Amino acid sequence: MSLDSSSPGNEPNEPLVVVDPHRLEAFSDSVMAVIITIMAFNLKTPVTANLHGLASRVPSILVYILSFVFVGIYWNNHHHLLRATRRISGAVMWTNLHLLFWLSLIPFATAWVGSAHANALPASAYGVVALGAALAYFALQRSILRANSDHAAILRAVGKDVKGIVSPLIYAGGLALAFVSPYIAYGCYAIVAIMWFVPDRRLTKVA
């Protein structure tokens, strides 16, 4: 099922290229671009036009910044991952859609935390979505590896993914600890964001 899609122009007699990585990228980009913008749109204007009104929006703005960085990191990593990808299979398409599914729930989780940040359940729900996205990204990496097992570059690149294993564990911790204090949960999510913010040397540096 994994057909080579590196050649841009296909002759009529040639086997059809099943999936074009560029379209997969473009579609994922569109979804992530809309997610980012919709989250900002979700920031409701303060009811009163004074500092008190603005202060009531500070938690919404803080969780928006967290979610913006969160989606930004996925966009960045997704981009690096697909740049190293030569072949795409049907499984890659669906694992990619699965990742987009979890990312598409980020605006919902962000809006909920923004409106009820002191509660355990929204804080934990945010962690569930983040954990879902992290596991989906892991599955996407695996399906790309299976479809590109003969390409040494991506094998070396994705080979030892410490962050990819540590992140879900911190998210799982955060979503459980939200019931102790939601702020511990937010701290966990922020730690993962900072951890990923540092550029990933694996795909950038290829000896």
Place this chain on the structure above:
Amino acid sequence: MSLDSSSPGNEPNEPLVVVDPHRLEAFSDSVMAVIITIMAFNLKTPVTANLHGLASRVPSILVYILSFVFVGIYWNNHHHLLRATRRISGAVMWTNLHLLFWLSLIPFATAWVGSAHANALPASAYGVVALGAALAYFALQRSILRANSDHAAILRAVGKDVKGIVSPLIYAGGLALAFVSPYIAYGCYAIVAIMWFVPDRRLTKVA
């Protein structure tokens, strides 16, 4: 009206390429990407930040998952269909817009089912939209076939479309049976989703 659009660079004296399949794809991708994200945005945050509040959103989340898979399947199939397409006509452009019209109503139907899932009418309306999209996809396939009648690959590929004939029938059944019980209707829609989820071998395998 069906002009060859396979040659990327056109000389001034050459007949103009009417439609670029890449722009048709890119536009359709954008619309589907926004549909997916807007549906998730439609998930209203629970009024109370407890399990009761979250439980009240479960039907919305379930129908969101159904609709996400629904749009994901169309994106997948649309992508495969257009990969096999060499020529585009004005009729293809309008049958494609017609498909996007029905897909653009999915967030409306999803939101209605999400807010009143136990009622017959929203369940039936969802089926009307799904049926409209299925028939529109069928019409799109026909118009692409007419514009590409000399290309054996697409002829073979789209030739015997069993799923494309069965799906509208199940949708029609579902939208009628919604008046017996809306849950029968949801069952019908889920069956079609599962049926399509299995990858379509017709366009993937070209001997």
Place this chain on the structure above:
Amino acid sequence: MSLDSSSPGNEPNEPLVVVDPHRLEAFSDSVMAVIITIMAFNLKTPVTANLHGLASRVPSILVYILSFVFVGIYWNNHHHLLRATRRISGAVMWTNLHLLFWLSLIPFATAWVGSAHANALPASAYGVVALGAALAYFALQRSILRANSDHAAILRAVGKDVKGIVSPLIYAGGLALAFVSPYIAYGCYAIVAIMWFVPDRRLTKVA
């Protein structure tokens, strides 16, 4: 200011290509895709899940269909126009943004008509937006013609634009007659839509 943008790879010493038509297209496509989807999202779910509730949404759905066809026609024509375009100038970029400005007001006008269709003012406001878009499209054509005055194809293609002159007149009539009856206005807008729906032979046929 109108530089040739047909050569994809520019050498450092070569004059920079000011504007890439593909990016202009892609940006316009994105805006139009979001407009279409946002309008559908604007369709509020019926308050009561019965035929009475659905009936209350019929005007919204009808004006949505009109607006969908309206944007679809612009997408189609915009696509044909830019396919015939070789050179882009700064003026083309701004006349294009000006067109997108008017198109971006369509969801607002659509929502207003949908919620108060029996009133003169929303019916007239819809005409103002449609007239603005028609005049903006006309200005876009002129700026593209100025930037491509040496290309015979586009000169012939855009040369005699009867529809482009008649449409604004009908819109102007419609927005005035809205104060006699809003339904006359809707009739006028529908006539223009039908008129344009018939494929434009000018750019399609190039001898």
Place this chain on the structure above:
Amino acid sequence: MSLDSSSPGNEPNEPLVVVDPHRLEAFSDSVMAVIITIMAFNLKTPVTANLHGLASRVPSILVYILSFVFVGIYWNNHHHLLRATRRISGAVMWTNLHLLFWLSLIPFATAWVGSAHANALPASAYGVVALGAALAYFALQRSILRANSDHAAILRAVGKDVKGIVSPLIYAGGLALAFVSPYIAYGCYAIVAIMWFVPDRRLTKVA
């Protein structure tokens, strides 16, 4: 970290291209396209369908026009800047996301001004967002310069950026003067928009 991304097809043994400028452009375009459309969607329909109702929306429409031009200018400049860019680094990706972050807050600031235009705080908040975007654009320019220090064209092009230095100063003045009168602030923001509307000769003209 700045790898050459001008060659489209990479051999497996070749160092991986970290970032494709086209994807950076496409993603930024998507975000800006959604911002523009979402702002228009934010224009709430008048409560009463008469001139009084419409008049109540005039401030919203005026600030929408200002924000549309604002985003249009960024789209235009961003496009020109990236056209002159040959190499992209990880820092460019993040400074670009940082710019998109500030732009994504424009709909929020626009909606707030639209609903409470006579108040100092929304007028000042708009200036904070505009200032943030201006500084982020400045940082983006710097990071692109660092990644392309060997390309004379971009060095010459971005070299003396008078507007880029004056704009933040006017925004800073506007956001402070909003507490004297919000209308002085709007005047300041309009002056910057007009200043940038005049096409930028630096990147357009390359001797």
